[in-house]
Amino acid sequence: MDSVNRIRDDVAGLWSLVKGLKVTGTCFARDQVTVHYPRAQVDNLRTFRGPIELVESPDDPRRPRCIACMTCAGVCPHGCITVVRKKPAKMEKGTEKGGGSDKGEAKKKARKGPATFTYDYTRCCLCGFCVENCPVRSIRFSSRGYLAGIDKGAFVFDLLEKFGEEERSQKPEPGVTSPATAG
Amino acid sequence: MSYEFHRFFYLLIAVVATAAVVAVSALILIYLERKVAGHVQRRPGPFEVGPHGVLQTVADALKLMGKQPFRPDGADRLLFWLAPILAFAPALPLLLPIPFGPVLTGLEVNLGLILILAFSGINALALCMAGWGSNNKWALLGAARAVAQSVGYEIPLLMSVLSVAFMTGTLNLSKIVAYQGPWPWHWNIFTQPLAFLIYFVCAVAETNRAPFDLPEAESELTAGFHTEYSGMGFGLFFLAEYTNMLVVCSVATALFLGGWQAPFLPGFWWFLIKIYLLLLIIIWFRWTFPRLRFDQLLNLNWKWLLPLGLANLMGTALLMKIF
Numbered sequence: 001m002d003s004v005n006r007i008r009d010d011v012a013g014l015w016s017l018v019k020g021l022k023v024t025g026t027c028f029a030r031d032q033v034t035v036h037y038p039r040a041q042v043d044n045l046r047t048f049r050g051p052i053e054l055v056e057s058p059d060d061p062r063r064p065r066c067i068a069c070m071t072c073a074g075v076c077p078h079g080c081i082t083v084v085r086k087k088p089a090k091m092e093k094g095t096e097k098g099g100g101s102d103k104g105e106a107k108k109k110a111r112k113g114p115a116t117f118t119y120d121y122t123r124c125c126l127c128g129f130c131v132e133n134c135p136v137r138s139i140r141f142s143s144r145g146y147l148a149g150i151d152k153g154a155f156v157f158d159l160l161e162k163f164g165e166e167e168r169s170q171k172p173e174p175g176v177t178s179p180a181t182a183g
Numbered sequence: 184m185s186y187e188f189h190r191f192f193y194l195l196i197a198v199v200a201t202a203a204v205v206a207v208s209a210l211i212l213i214y215l216e217r218k219v220a221g222h223v224q225r226r227p228g229p230f231e232v233g234p235h236g237v238l239q240t241v242a243d244a245l246k247l248m249g250k251q252p253f254r255p256d257g258a259d260r261l262l263f264w265l266a267p268i269l270a271f272a273p274a275l276p277l278l279l280p281i282p283f284g285p286v287l288t289g290l291e292v293n294l295g296l297i298l299i300l301a302f303s304g305i306n307a308l309a310l311c312m313a314g315w316g317s318n319n320k321w322a323l324l325g326a327a328r329a330v331a332q333s334v335g336y337e338i339p340l341l342m343s344v345l346s347v348a349f350m351t352g353t354l355n356l357s358k359i360v361a362y363q364g365p366w367p368w369h370w371n372i373f374t375q376p377l378a379f380l381i382y383f384v385c386a387v388a389e390t391n392r393a394p395f396d397l398p399e400a401e402s403e404l405t406a407g408f409h410t411e412y413s414g415m416g417f418g419l420f421f422l423a424e425y426t427n428m429l430v431v432c433s434v435a436t437a438l439f440l441g442g443w444q445a446p447f448l449p450g451f452w453w454f455l456i457k458i459y460l461l462l463l464i465i466i467w468f469r470w471t472f473p474r475l476r477f478d479q480l481l482n483l484n485w486k487w488l489l490p491l492g493l494a495n496l497m498g499t500a501l502l503m504k505i506f
Contacts, residue, residue, distance in 0.1 A: 010487070020471045027222075027225055032227055
């Protein structure tokens with residue numbers, strides 16, 4: 001009886017072969033699900049964890065939220081982030097010393113922020129420590145899914161670039177030396 | 184001009200034409216295979232070289248030809264280089280006795296079927312030599328599998344072919360085709376469906392195609408017997424595989440599907456259509472079925488195909504004797 005059952009099982013197994021052919025056959029006839037890259041791009045990159053970028057400040061979209069606290073540079077396991085603090089302007093210093101009535105305005109002018117924010121994507125492992133540890137949530141993953149280049153230098157990003165000339169003009173004075181400004 | 188010279192000239196043209204058919208159909212088949220694979224997996228397949236990637240195989244062939252022939256240290260020089268040539272060389276005699284059309288037969292011989300079966304046996308020897316000569320454990324395992332598989336599956340294949348030969352009373356492929364009529368119910372598949380099934384399964388196994396591609400199982404043996412081959416050495420094995428597919432499908436068409444016999448179109452086109460339908464089915468198999476385990480492979484052969492083939496042969500013999 002056992003062998004009869006086995007033969008029956010084997011014959012029933014033949015039907016599964018036909019089923020398999022049907023599955024691949026219908027897939028063959030259906031539309032493609034892959035996107036043909038140079039000609040078309042996917043549009044669901046919202047959740048993509050691409051190279052990091054700086055978040056705009058809520059009250060001034062021309063400035064980053066970053067307060068140049070250096071936490072990101074510290075936690076980064078590969079040291080791909082180099083931040084240089086902005087030097088407080090002399091005038092602002094004076095007003096601070098004077099103290100008194102317009103303290104709030106002076107504070108606003110003396111806002112902390114980065115002078116340069118360099119990010120070496122070639123060394124980044126996208127671990128997200130900087131994103132998690134930023135106290136002001138100034139770093140997020142970008143959705144640049146189609147990033148490509150033929151040169152290693154092309155992947156060293158100046159993250160302040162998108163904030164325009166205003167931030168860049170406030171670079172530290174030539175006398176101040178730091179590894180980031182040397183490069 | 185003498186008769187001998189005429190015959191020799193005819194054969195020469197036939198051989199050259201066969202070689203051309205082999206080369207062109209290999210290009211088409213490889214393209215077809217990759218396109219089918221792509222579409223089954225719902226991606227486009229080759230697309231960049233030429234419109235819809237039609238020139239991809241040409242580019243690949245050029246690349247293979249341009250590569251340096253390379254022999255690993257410790258490999259047997261003679262066997263290593265002889266194997267790919269021996270794998271591909273039988274392709275031409277295999278296609279010669281096949282009737283591609285009413286008058287389109289390269290070599291009209293009485294024992295065409297025997298010729299094909301005999302020459303197709305060389306393939307196992309070539310794989311064995313490649314595996315042995317490569318000085319590589321995967322290649323050797325692949326060769327061992329190839330021999331066990333080819334020897335095993337040749338027997339039920341022979342039996343299914345024999346049952347057709349019993350019916351038609353000849354081993355000449357042209358006569359077997361002539362025995363069948365133009366409509367499907369005149370074909371041998373109608374009277375010998377089981378033999379066709381056995382033949383087709385064995386043919387897929389004989390050509391080492393998935394799901395019977397154990398000799399070159401990528402996931403287990405890297406590339407099996409051709410692990411150490413690159414450039415044209417690999418190219419010849421590749422070409423041999425597709426040529427063998429062409430041969431088994433041509434024989435299946437001639438034996439079971441009425442060969443060039445069919446209504447409306449000229450015979451040659453029908454033969455091509457039938458061959459390519461069978462080839463498409465084999466390609467479809469490859470992208471559907473997972474590879475068999477080795478014990479399953481041999482069980483299928485010795486416990487199913489062989490007894491069924493034997494029973495079919497006996498039944499055919501009995502019926503032929505009675506009627």
